[in-house]
Amino acid sequence: MVVCRQFGLNILNKSTIRHFDYSTCSNILESKLLRTKHLLKYNKLSSDIASQDSKQNLKQTDIQRLKSKSSVYIHWPYCRRKCTYCNFNKYVAKKVDNESMIASILQEWETVSRETGVNQPTSIFFGGGTPSLMQHKDIRQIISHISGGSDIEISLEANPSDILETALEFKQAGVNRLSLGIQSFQDTTLQFFNRDHDAETGQRSLETCLNVFGSRRVSGDLIFGVPGQTVQDWLQELRVLVSLGVHHISTYQLTVERGTLLHKQVKTGSARLPGEEELADLYLAGVQLLTSEGFNRYEVSSFAKEGAECSHNISYWRGHQYIGLGPGAHSRVGFGAEREARINVLAPGRWMNQVESTGDGIVQRRKLDLLECLGELITTGLRRSVGINGNDWNTLSQNLLPFQDLISELNRVQEDKERSGELEGLAWSQDGVWLDNSALNIADHIIPNLYYVLQDLIKFQ
Ligand SMILES: C[S@@+](CC[C@H](N)C(=O)[O-])C[C@H]1O[C@@H](n2cnc3c(N)ncnc32)[C@H](O)[C@@H]1O
Numbered sequence: 327m328v329v330c331r332q333f334g335l336n337i338l339n340k341s342t343i344r345h346f347d348y349s350t351c352s353n354i355l356e357s358k359l360l361r362t363k364h365l366l367k368y369n370k371l372s373s374d375i376a377s378q379d380s381k382q383n384l385k386q387t388d389i390q391r392l393k394s395k396s397s398v399y400i401h402w403p404y405c406r407r408k409c410t411y412c413n414f415n416k417y418v419a420k421k422v423d424n425e426s427m428i429a430s431i432l433q434e435w436e437t438v439s440r441e442t443g444v445n446q447p448t449s450i451f452f453g454g455g456t457p458s459l460m461q462h463k464d465i466r467q468i469i470s471h472i473s474g475g476s477d478i479e480i481s482l483e484a485n486p487s488d489i490l491e492t493a494l495e496f497k498q499a500g501v502n503r504l505s506l507g508i509q510s511f512q513d514t515t516l517q518f519f520n521r522d523h524d525a526e527t528g529q530r531s532l533e534t535c536l537n538v539f540g541s542r543r544v545s546g547d548l549i550f551g552v553p554g555q556t557v558q559d560w561l562q563e564l565r566v567l568v569s570l571g572v573h574h575i576s577t578y579q580l581t582v583e584r585g586t587l588l589h590k591q592v593k594t595g596s597a598r599l600p601g602e603e604e605l606a607d608l609y610l611a612g613v614q615l616l617t618s619e620g621f622n623r624y625e626v627s628s629f630a631k632e633g634a635e636c637s638h639n640i641s642y643w644r645g646h647q648y649i650g651l652g653p654g655a656h657s658r659v660g661f662g663a664e665r666e667a668r669i670n671v672l673a674p675g676r677w678m679n680q681v682e683s684t685g686d687g688i689v690q691r692r693k694l695d696l697l698e699c700l701g702e703l704i705t706t707g708l709r710r711s712v713g714i715n716g717n718d719w720n721t722l723s724q725n726l727l728p729f730q731d732l733i734s735e736l737n738r739v740q741e742d743k744e745r746s747g748e749l750e751g752l753a754w755s756q757d758g759v760w761l762d763n764s765a766l767n768i769a770d771h772i773i774p775n776l777y778y779v780l781q782d783l784i785k786f787q
């Protein structure tokens with residue numbers, strides 16, 4: 327939830343969407359894939375899936391109860407060195423003032439939780455930057471302060487070289503889920519990325535983490551779309567990860583970000599990234615392999631065996647509240663007309679100073695309108711295999727635009743012969759709206775179509 331994780335409609339957590347840039351690949355994928363015939367509106371199988379969420383949701387319809395709940399993201403902005411592709415809010419500092427950072431995180435939590443009424447964190451996620459550089463005692467203090475001892479998912483993003491010797495201490499400090507930045511098992515690729523670990527360290531640290539946390543509680547991140555990478559190379563990377571026994575994998579498409587060394591390399595021609603067609607081949611081959619290995623693509627870039635899904639990310643994608651603490655962190659607070667987007671000060675020193683003087687590090691806050699609010703839900707929710715649940719829609723919109731109205735509009739457009747093509751790949755029932763498995767391959771191509779339907783609905787409401 328840091329600034330640089332935002333993208334698209336100015337609304338998204340980059341970690342949830344960046345992994346595969348469909349906008350660049352969608353045309354090719356489209357011609358490669360069998361075009362999905364428009365789906366039956368009341369497709370039994372998919373509506374069963376959607377209603378799984380619905381059941382959970384029905385329990386949560388009380389808005390007051392929802393307002394007291396939020397996931398919590400904590401941004402640790404420091405890294406040992408800069409990876410060539412990364413433009414996240416991160417700093418390589420000679421000396422980090424841990425004490426002041428921790429005091430500010432705790433103070434910001436106190437202020438925001440008091441002001442918003444959030445007193446039940448549903449998950450905590452330490453992201454970065456490199457939070458595996460944090461001290462265990464600090465992690466322990468933050469967890470016990472924020473979670474109050476409740477049994478919730480507590481994830482930490484870790485770099486392999488840090489965690490090798492310290493995995494157990496992080497677990498003892500209260501972390502119960504680890505997201506390990508493996509990125510590649512090829513030394514040449516790791517050097518190209520300027521990572522601070524080699525392939526052997528990546529593998530050993532993964533084995534250690536699996537021993538300490540268990541297969542269901544470890545996720546491995548891999549990057550695809552590296553210069554010269556063939557489908558066989560990519561599948562080999564995935565096979566190593568799978569064979570080591572993780573139950574959760576995130577695949578990130580290498581993205582060229584402004585201000586990075588990679589950007590310069592690509593601009594000057596010293597690095598050539600795969601073309602759109604090659605990227606599509608890599609992505610699809612990966613999906614196929616992971617599916618055959620028993621992983622469910624529960625979100626476009628996230629693959630998990632049953633029970634290993636990341637509940638923190640799911641809560642973003644469902645439009646729940648989230649509170650971001652730390653430099654550059656983003657938050658979404660409230661529902662319906664009250665929904666507010668907040669952004670924290672980017673630079674750690676300035677963020678600490680502001681927290682000290684005002685209690686929080688928020689530099690920008692503004693109310694989201696209905697289109698922005700529901701646009702976010704569409705953009706993140708349709709990337710989930712179960713799609714968007716009607717109850718989540720109604721909760722987020724506070725019935726300012728009932729889900730039933732969206733369904734009626736979809737039915738109307740569907741009946742209009744000239745327009746029905748606009749809905750290709752979308753399926754819906756009274757309970758939800760979703761993309762089928764093949765449409766999910768070109769999700770970013772289809773998602774705008776639902777967004778346009780929403781736009782018209784709001785315009786003519
Ligand atoms: C920003 S990192 C933070 C966690 C940790 N420091 C690490 O490097 O794994 C989170 C994830 O984003 C990925 N990432 C950052 N920039 C990226 C880019 N331009 N393209 C693809 N993945 C990227 C990282 O490789 C990592 O897996």
Ligand code: SF4
Nearest residue numbers: 405408409412454455
């Ligand atoms: S270690 Fe992680 S956060 Fe730091 S520069 Fe590398 S990818 Fe970015």
